Amino acid sequence: MNRFVAFGLLSVTVILAIAACYSHSPTAGNVDIIVASKDFTEQDILGELLAQQIENKTGLKVDRKPRLGGSYVCHQAILAGKIDAYIEYTGTAATVSKLFENQKIPSDPKVLFQQLQQGYAKNFKLAVMPGLGFENTFAIVIRGDEAKRYNLQTLSQAAQYTPQWRAGFGYEFSERQDGLPGLAKTYNLTFAKPPQIMDLGLIYRALLQKQIDLTAGNSTDGQIARLGFVVLQDDKRYFPPYEAVPIVREETLKRYPTLAPAIAGLKNLITADEMRRLNYAVEGELRDVKEVVREFLQSRQAVTQGSEQLVPGSY
The missing domain is CATH 3.40.190.120 (Osmoprotection protein (prox); domain 2)
Structure with a gap:
C-alpha cells in the first residue's frame, strides 16, 4: 500500500472514530465518565478494569467505548474531549504525543514517566496517573x-x-x-x-x-x-519502557473529586504474569471480559483486606 494512501486511510479512521463519540458527551444523559480502550484483548480488559474501579469506588456512571481504535485514535479522542480516560503505555504515549519528536525516548522508566506527566499536563491538560504495575513491551x-x-x-x-x-x-x-x-x-x-x-x-x-x-x-x-x-531478546535495548498507565482529562478529575483517588487505587495492582493470565482467560478460554475483571478485582480486594487485618494500625 502506498504510504500516503495508508496515512490518508488512517486519518479517515481517526476522524470517523472520534465522530462516533460526538453524540455521547460525558455530560449527556445519565453518563458521568466515558472510558475507552484500544483494539486488542488486553485493552478490552484494562478498559473494563478502569470502568469497574471507577463505578465501585465512586458510584459514577461509566459509558464504555471498547475497541475505539489504535493509539492515535484514542489520543485524538481524549484531546477532543470525547472520552475521559483510557489506559496507555508510556512508550506509546511518548510516540503518539510527539513530545519526543526528533529525540530519543528516555530508557529509564521513572524519567520517562515524569517527563510524560509534565508534558501531558502542560501541552494537553491530561493527567498521566501512576502505573498499574506491569510493562507490556x-x-x-x-x-x-x-x-x-x-x-x-x-x-x-x-x-x-x-x-x-x-x-x-x-x-x-x-x-x-x-x-x-x-x-x-x-x-x-x-x-x-x-x-x-x-x-x-x-x-x-x-x-x-x-x-x-x-x-x-x-x-x-x-x-x-x-x-x-x-x-x-532486545539485546540492543531499542524499545523504550511501556508501563501501563491511566490517561485522564484534568477537567474530568476536577469535576469529580472522588475520581483521582479511585484511579490511583489501581497503582501496582497487576503484575505481568497476572496480565498474561487475564489475557488468556479472555482470549484462550473465551470468558466474558466483565466477569474476568470482576473476579480479579474481588480477589485483589480480598488480598488487601487480609493484609490490613494482619498489620494493625496500617491506616
Whole structure:
C-alpha cells in the first residue's frame, strides 16, 4: 500500500472514530465518565478494569467505548474531549504525543514517566496517573522450532537469518516512530520480501501456520508460551519502557473529586504474569471480559483486606 494512501486511510479512521463519540458527551444523559480502550484483548480488559474501579469506588456512571481504535485514535479522542480516560503505555504515549519528536525516548522508566506527566499536563491538560504495575513491551516472536534449530535468543543473532524469512506486522507497528523502521535500522533487519501488514488478531495464526516467520506481538500475550513461540531478546535495548498507565482529562478529575483517588487505587495492582493470565482467560478460554475483571478485582480486594487485618494500625 502506498504510504500516503495508508496515512490518508488512517486519518479517515481517526476522524470517523472520534465522530462516533460526538453524540455521547460525558455530560449527556445519565453518563458521568466515558472510558475507552484500544483494539486488542488486553485493552478490552484494562478498559473494563478502569470502568469497574471507577463505578465501585465512586458510584459514577461509566459509558464504555471498547475497541475505539489504535493509539492515535484514542489520543485524538481524549484531546477532543470525547472520552475521559483510557489506559496507555508510556512508550506509546511518548510516540503518539510527539513530545519526543526528533529525540530519543528516555530508557529509564521513572524519567520517562515524569517527563510524560509534565508534558501531558502542560501541552494537553491530561493527567498521566501512576502505573498499574506491569510493562507490556513489543515482543519480537518466532516459532520455537526455529529458535531451537539455530540456537537463537536475541535479535542480533536472528538478524543473520531474516533475509530468508518472511515477516508480518500490524499496521501501527509498521509505521510508528518506535516500531519497525527504527528496529530494522538498529538490527540491520532485512527480509525475503516486504513485510505483510496484518490484522493483530491474525499474526500468531500466520506464524503458527508458517505463512510468516517473524512478527511483533505483546510481551503480555498469553498465547506466546502456549503456542510454543519464543520472544527474541532486545539485546540492543531499542524499545523504550511501556508501563501501563491511566490517561485522564484534568477537567474530568476536577469535576469529580472522588475520581483521582479511585484511579490511583489501581497503582501496582497487576503484575505481568497476572496480565498474561487475564489475557488468556479472555482470549484462550473465551470468558466474558466483565466477569474476568470482576473476579480479579474481588480477589485483589480480598488480598488487601487480609493484609490490613494482619498489620494493625496500617491506616
